[in-house]
Amino acid sequence: MIEALPASYDPTRDAMHALAEHVLAAARFRTDKHIGLVPTAGGFGTPSFGDGERVRVDGVELVHERPGTSTRVGITTLTAAAQFVGIPLGAPTEAYTPATSYPADEPLTVRADGARALAAWFAFGEGLLDELREAYPSQEPSAPTIWPEHFDLACEIGSGDAGTRANYGASPGDSAIPEPYLYVGPWDASRRTGMLGTYAFGAAITYAELLASGDPRGRALDFGFECAALLLGAP
Numbered sequence: 001m002i003e004a005l006p007a008s009y010d011p012t013r014d015a016m017h018a019l020a021e022h023v024l025a026a027a028r029f030r031t032d033k034h035i036g037l038v039p040t041a042g043g044f045g046t047p048s049f050g051d052g053e054r055v056r057v058d059g060v061e062l063v064h065e066r067p068g069t070s071t072r073v074g075i076t077t078l079t080a081a082a083q084f085v086g087i088p089l090g091a092p093t094e095a096y097t098p099a100t101s102y103p104a105d106e107p108l109t110v111r112a113d114g115a116r117a118l119a120a121w122f123a124f125g126e127g128l129l130d131e132l133r134e135a136y137p138s139q140e141p142s143a144p145t146i147w148p149e150h151f152d153l154a155c156e157i158g159s160g161d162a163g164t165r166a167n168y169g170a171s172p173g174d175s176a177i178p179e180p181y182l183y184v185g186p187w188d189a190s191r192r193t194g195m196l197g198t199y200a201f202g203a204a205i206t207y208a209e210l211l212a213s214g215d216p217r218g219r220a221l222d223f224g225f226e227c228a229a230l231l232l233g234a235p
Helices: 009-032 078-085 112-135 207-212 216-232
Strands: 038-040 043-045 054-058 061-066 069-074 145-147 152-157 166-171 181-186 203-206
Touching (some): 009 054, 009 078, 038 054, 038 112, 038 145, 043 112, 061 078, 069 078, 112 152, 112 166, 166 216, 181 216, 203 207, 203 216
Antiparallel strands (some): 038 043, 043 054, 054 061, 061 069, 145 152, 152 166, 166 181, 181 203
């Protein structure tokens, strides 16, 4: 479940975004040329890559897992994080243009309650996307992925040829909507009308709206399935 956001949420989210772009995704990209991250217990991280390596955030700690060993350290600076993982610091700019420019040696502003809220949001979004994907198995659903440059969890469902494909996601907040929100963004701009045209990118429901409903999970499912039905029909 999700609860009221702590005051530390925004700075913690921004620091974690920088860590995702400049350390976690960078570590994976050096090995397999992929950048996608996933929700993990206590936060987010890479899927297993290479010979079974994984880098992830657990609360306010960075965890480096390799076959037969797992080490962890408190999150301090981007420089220290990259050294701990054993990579040069910096986003793989050939894969994406980083959205963050956190000073390499400035302490990352991460707090335990903010980290818990971020992890809970990604877990909440993952549950919603899994239900949508299971309801529309014939609509080519992609795997939910945290894209480091956007720092949101998203998947795609629908047919591009039929104009029904859309991004379904959970953003932790950005320049479009500062607080966390769920969204559905049709690829075909002509489908962004009515409920699907609430924002320039499509439809969204905010964290505050979910909390105010008294049943955040139920309200999230209603939102997701209503948008999907407009594009894809009933499951």
